[in-house]
Amino acid sequence: MADRPRIRLPKQAKKGELIEIRTLLPHLMESGQRKGADGKVFPRKIVNAFTCEFNGKLVFSATLEPAIAANPYLQFSARVEESGTFRFAWTDDDGTVITADEMITVI
Amino acid sequence: MRALSRRDALTALGATGAALAMTGWSDGALATVQEAADEIAKFTGGKAPVKGKITIELPEIAENGNTVPLRVSVESPMTAEDYITDVLVVADGNPRPGVATFRFTPMSGKADISTRMRLAATQNIVVIARTNKGDLFTGQRQVTVTVGGCVG
Numbered sequence: 001m002a003d004r005p006r007i008r009l010p011k012q013a014k015k016g017e018l019i020e021i022r023t024l025l026p027h028l029m030e031s032g033q034r035k036g037a038d039g040k041v042f043p044r045k046i047v048n049a050f051t052c053e054f055n056g057k058l059v060f061s062a063t064l065e066p067a068i069a070a071n072p073y074l075q076f077s078a079r080v081e082e083s084g085t086f087r088f089a090w091t092d093d094d095g096t097v098i099t100a101d102e103m104i105t106v107i
Numbered sequence: 108m109r110a111l112s113r114r115d116a117l118t119a120l121g122a123t124g125a126a127l128a129m130t131g132w133s134d135g136a137l138a139t140v141q142e143a144a145d146e147i148a149k150f151t152g153g154k155a156p157v158k159g160k161i162t163i164e165l166p167e168i169a170e171n172g173n174t175v176p177l178r179v180s181v182e183s184p185m186t187a188e189d190y191i192t193d194v195l196v197v198a199d200g201n202p203r204p205g206v207a208t209f210r211f212t213p214m215s216g217k218a219d220i221s222t223r224m225r226l227a228a229t230q231n232i233v234v235i236a237r238t239n240k241g242d243l244f245t246g247q248r249q250v251t252v253t254v255g256g257c258v259g
Contacts, residue, residue, distance in 0.1 A: 018216040033202050059214045065205040067198055069174040069223040079216030
């Protein structure tokens with residue numbers, strides 16, 4: 001099971017400012033290509049989707065393939081016009097969804 | 108790993124380099140340029156993309172194929188009238204060509220994404236970007252991988 005995601009974004013921003021968001025989810029991202037000592041392939045288990053919403057509206061999303069490195073790291077931008085909450089969600093191959101919320105204040 | 112004769116093992120080593128000998132890959136697992144092209148065609152619907160507008164930042168030599176930093180940015184005003192909707196990243200020398208698809212909105216402000224990927228061998232990274240009007244742009248960079256990402 002994945003650990004808590006790590007998220008970096010500013011606590012405050014000016015109206016209309018472009019902010020940078022960095023996210024990292026500790027996760028093995030088992031690619032389904034790797035073999036164990038017994039010659040059997042470890043079954044694929046990756047985080048296959050990511051979304052970032054702000055106040056319920058989609059800002060950015062991604063479909064991830066096994067070629068994304070372990071502990072999937074994503075850095076992207078967002079333009080903030082009002083105070084509110086970012087919601088981040090990672091979907092695992094087993095259907096588990098890991099979410100995290102971060103507030104930002106527009107001054 | 109299955110049993111190999113000494114001769115077979117040495118031949119395999121000589122032919123494909125140490126990276127592939129690290130028990131990582133199933134037989135004949137590397138994707139071809141054709142598979143990468145198919146993946147791109149699925150995204151573009153067969154329409155030919157125009158070269159340009161895309162900046163790909165990659166190390167020239169990636170010493171560790173398990174985690175290769177990648178940054179892709181696409182020139183766009185990112186307004187409600189004119190913005191980048193999705194960006195496809197394909198690696199033509201991995202077991203499977205797909206790396207990721209990123210989807211932007213005008214709220215993204217900038218079509219700019221950084222991540223880290225796995226690369227099995229020296230290969231080309233191809234990026235295709237689509238605007239909200241359906242225009243397609245493409246860019247390509249080669250990356251030299253010293254030690255392939257054994258976990259694909």
